[in-house]
Amino acid sequence: MTPYDGDDTVGYWEHFYQERERVWSGLPNVFLVREIESVSPGSALDLGCAEGADAVWLAQRGWRVTAIDVSETALGRARAHAADEGVTGIDWQQHDLANSFPEGQFDLVNAQYLHSPVAQADEREKILRRAADAVAPGGLLLIVGHAGWPTWVQDPPNIHLPTTAEVLAGLHLTPTEWTVEVDEVVDREHAGPEGEPGTRQDNILRIRRH
Structure with a gap:
């Protein structure tokens, strides 16, 4: 696999998907x-739909x-997956969320591993603040993210993975307008690329707008 040496978001994710025929399992995220x-x-609204x-x-x-999703390659595979499942009516849109964001408000905004x-x-x-703005009254914002690196990673990258407290602080939510229904760190099984046994921690936030 050839590493991507640029810093362009669209280019990075196009390279990420084009290097593999399929990246993900085809199953929904377990915490969703x-x-x-x-x-x-x-x-x-599904952000980063892959x-x-x-x-x-x-x-x-x-x-x-x-x-x-930011990647047209990923969106093409998503459309094909929907067709294989006999699912129609999904509005697939390409956005680099740092620069453009879909219009409207939604009963659920799903942000998995952004x-x-x-x-x-x-x-x-x-991006997550814009996601919160897109939640309709009575709706839910679901944010799931990594809390740490897999236990089998010997030399983890020096990349900060925010805690749920940091994510909540960054959202700038008005307490009278929102209720945090779930704030949890979960251990889950996460095997390595060669089948190495291991676990990884994920953060889960489910927040309801009043």
Whole structure:
């Protein structure tokens, strides 16, 4: 695999997806399923939809989904995955979220693992603040992110992974307008590239707008 030596967000993620025929499992993120499976469907915004598994899962459960990714390659695979599942009606949009953001408000805004090695300082915070602005009254903001590196990583990169407290502080939420329903750090199994056993910690925030 040839490393990408640029700092352009679109170029990085295009390279990331074009280097592999498929990156992800095709299954929805486990914490999306855990937190949203029992929620009545409405409109949903899926940020960083990648190859489309979360968007398809939501649509299969009656959600009206707008799905966003920076990579046209990823979006092409997402459309194909939806077609394979017989799912129609998802609004697939290409956005570099640091520069453009979909319009409207949504009953659910789903932000799973919005980490990027080429992001500028504070870029993720700004995107998540825009995500919060996109939540309709009564709706949910679900943010899932890595809290640490897998246990089998011997020399982890020097990249800060924010805590839930740091994410909440960066959102600048008005306490009278929002309720934090879930604030949790979870250990999950995470095998290495050669099948090495291991675990990894993830942060989960589910926040409801009044």
